[in-house]
Amino acid sequence: xxxxxxxxxxxxxxxxxxxxxxxxxxxxxxxxxxxxxxxxxxxxxxxxxxxxxxxxxxxxxxxxxxxxxxxxxxxxxxxxxxxxxxxxxxxxxxxxxxxxxxxxxxxxxxxxxxxxxxxxxxxxxxxxxxxxxxxxxxxxxxxxxxxxxxxxxxxxxxxxxxxxxxxxxxxxxxxxxxxxxxxxxxxxxxxxxxxxxxxxxxxxxxxxxxxxxxxxxxxxxxxxxxxxxxxxxxxxxxxxxxxxxxxxxxxxx
Amino acid sequence: xxxxxxxxxxxxxxxxxxxxxxxxxxxxxxxxxxxxxxxxxxxxxxxxxxxxxxxxxxxxxxxxxxxxxxxxxxxxxxxxxxxxxxxxxxxxxxxxxxxxxxxxxxxxxxxxxxxxxxxxxxxxxxxxxxxxxxxxxxxxxxxxxxxxxxxxxxxxxxxxxxxxxxxxxxxxxxxxxxxxxxxxxxxxxxxxxxxxxxxxxxxxxxxxxxxxxxxxxxxxxxxxxxxxxxxxxxxxxxxxxxxxxxxxxxxxxxxxxxxxxxxxxxxxxxxxxxxx
Numbered sequence: 270x271x272x273x274x275x276x277x278x279x280x281x282x283x284x285x286x287x288x289x290x291x292x293x294x295x296x297x298x299x300x301x302x303x304x305x306x307x308x309x310x311x312x313x314x315x316x317x318x319x320x321x322x323x324x325x326x327x328x329x330x331x332x333x334x335x336x337x338x339x340x341x342x343x344x345x346x347x348x349x350x351x352x353x354x355x356x357x358x359x360x361x362x363x364x365x366x367x368x369x370x371x372x373x374x375x376x377x378x379x380x381x382x383x384x385x386x387x388x389x390x391x392x393x394x395x396x397x398x399x400x401x402x403x404x405x406x407x408x409x410x411x412x413x414x415x416x417x418x419x420x421x422x423x424x425x426x427x428x429x430x431x432x433x434x435x436x437x438x439x440x441x442x443x444x445x446x447x448x449x450x451x452x453x454x455x456x457x458x459x460x461x462x463x464x465x466x467x468x469x470x471x472x473x474x475x476x477x478x479x480x481x482x483x484x485x486x487x488x489x490x491x492x493x494x495x496x497x498x499x500x501x502x503x504x505x506x507x508x509x510x511x512x513x514x515x516x517x518x519x520x521x522x
Numbered sequence: 523x524x525x526x527x528x529x530x531x532x533x534x535x536x537x538x539x540x541x542x543x544x545x546x547x548x549x550x551x552x553x554x555x556x557x558x559x560x561x562x563x564x565x566x567x568x569x570x571x572x573x574x575x576x577x578x579x580x581x582x583x584x585x586x587x588x589x590x591x592x593x594x595x596x597x598x599x600x601x602x603x604x605x606x607x608x609x610x611x612x613x614x615x616x617x618x619x620x621x622x623x624x625x626x627x628x629x630x631x632x633x634x635x636x637x638x639x640x641x642x643x644x645x646x647x648x649x650x651x652x653x654x655x656x657x658x659x660x661x662x663x664x665x666x667x668x669x670x671x672x673x674x675x676x677x678x679x680x681x682x683x684x685x686x687x688x689x690x691x692x693x694x695x696x697x698x699x700x701x702x703x704x705x706x707x708x709x710x711x712x713x714x715x716x717x718x719x720x721x722x723x724x725x726x727x728x729x730x731x732x733x734x735x736x737x738x739x740x741x742x743x744x745x746x747x748x749x750x751x752x753x754x755x756x757x758x759x760x761x762x763x764x765x766x767x768x769x770x771x772x773x774x775x776x777x778x779x780x781x782x783x784x785x786x787x788x789x790x791x792x793x794x795x796x797x798x
Contacts (some may be wrong), residue, residue: 274590274633274634274671275589275590275619275622276622278631278632278633279622279627280584282627288610289667289669291633291670291671292669292670292671293667293668293669293670297668298667298668299668300666300732300734300735300736300737301667301668301704301735301737302667303734303735304666304732304737304739305629305631305666305667308628309627309628312627312629313628316628345625345626345627346625346626346628347625347626348584348594348596348626348726349556349583349585349586349594349597349620349621349625349626350556350557350559350582350584350597350600351556351626351628352557352559352560359751382587388560388563388564389560389561389562389563389565390560390562390563391561391562391563392562392563392567393562398632412758416562418562419562449680459563462563462564462567463564
């Protein structure tokens, strides 16, 4: 009868106070159980609010806390460090009925998540522009770019990246929450300790994606041109290097 | 205790610059390692800078030593990396659990203090000290439930845990006050019974009354209550000075406000004879 306490305790916190009967009468347990219930719920909700500040700016703290509490029930934390809790939240939010009239919300959450990933990523020195500029054309097929560990990027079929960027200055929120129809990409980099972000086009996105997948510089460049035929490749490449998106060149293959 | 290590405050990201600039004598900082389990980035860089200047304490909340299973090895390994990086003056955890079968409940949960629990928790503390390669301190929890089925009182349990594992004790005076109120025992008698030699650190924090029941909640969201200051003075008078933390995790005030509370503890510690 004295076994299984931990399992019974969790059942009691989840609502079944009778589960604790061998250790505590249900009517004596309820007040204390609700303290634990509130603390667990607040712990998850506070962690998610900290991870998704742009979402919170749009919906307000109370809405986000309610959504976070529902999310924590469906997807509880799996590690005791909550720094990286919330990976499943953007996808979950897309199917959360109260968010149905805010089609931009899941996308904003996805970009908040990428910001967190960039924030927590390993430190590394960005590739020096001189090293990139010194490459001869012959080296393009024998070298590949290594992405900086903090580099994150995403593409959208609409203007979510512009909306997310407009929401980053809490003092000057955009007057309306409207999405442009034109597809956009966003690049997040952290060459030092501060995160920077910029809009990028389909060619730059493909260049990053191909490099990330292990392509040589030449292969990445071909893929970028296929995605965006009018792309000025050397300017785009120099821009990504200057932003700090890469950390090194390596021999390929 | 030397003057270089008296009273400290919880380290909060919004206070990093103030913490780094502060020149108060004897000041130290305590951080939750769970908030620094990152591969890199600004948090680690700030803590690097602060740990260069000041003693740092790593106060874990997630190792779940009182679970009915061994501590998570991945979490222990991440803690070990932080201990190796920051060489903390103190490392501590709680007499509580929060992780079970791969699901984490962000709280410090209670358990019946049975002899079986004692031997399992002693194994878990042994494992923690073995991996970290150092002695740790274990903190008394805040309690909200009148559980039955205990074989040992909390003081007895902590004293025996310390005897078996060699761990020290972190005495949270606010937790003693809150638990004594919630479960109906004497906070003074509890503090007077603690084994002085085992105590390696003291915590002071604020609490709040529950909105619905006659319970006090250990919120870490308010200044330290006068009744807790009195218990603290009584404890320090009996056991001598110990590194003391003003702990704050919620409703974070300006750094100066925390430091004003910290100065009060600092002053009290300096008045006590140094315990050789």
